[in-house]
């Protein structure tokens with residue numbers, strides 16, 4: 001499934017949706033919103049590229065089967081992974097290589113919520129968290145196996161770079 005836009009501010013919302021092949025969302029310079037939640041599942045690769053502008057991405061309670069790539073633009077990207085879901089709901093699971101590249105701009109990546117088992121992200125493969133240029137904030141505990149402040153369950157310690165503020 002491929003979603004592209006012709007400009008302006010766009011919203012792409014996947015709720016309880018199964019994509020049996022690849023998911024590719026590419027939007028342009030507007031302030032775009034991408035939501036993947038409520039049991040949504042992608043069986044193939046996922047690529048999210050919201051372009052420049054102040055973009056907001058929300059992922060909760062999802063299963064991402066293939067490789068996952070997020071590529072932010074030159075402005076502020078805010079990515080909320082497992083921040084707004086049901087604390088008793090499922091975790092978001094990445095089954096292949098996962099990469100967040102926030103790009104330029106003062107970006108914010110939030111992963112999980114402390115003490116909430118359902119609001120955490122699990123990965124079976126390599127995870128890269130890259131803030132890119134400018135003053136970026138990572139709110140997570142990506143080194144943690146079970147039991148840390150945010151309880152994210154990454155099988156390998158993620159590679160974290162160019163985040164100036166680690167919370």
Ligand SMILES: [Ca+2]
Pocket residue numbers: 027028029030031032050051052053054055073
């Ligand atoms: Ca955009």
Ligand SMILES: [Ca+2]
Pocket residue numbers: 072073074075076077102103104105106107
């Ligand atoms: Ca950015």
Ligand SMILES: [Ca+2]
Pocket residue numbers: 102103104105106107131132133134135136
């Ligand atoms: Ca950045």
Ligand SMILES: [Ca+2]
Pocket residue numbers: 131132133134135136162163164
């Ligand atoms: Ca940075």
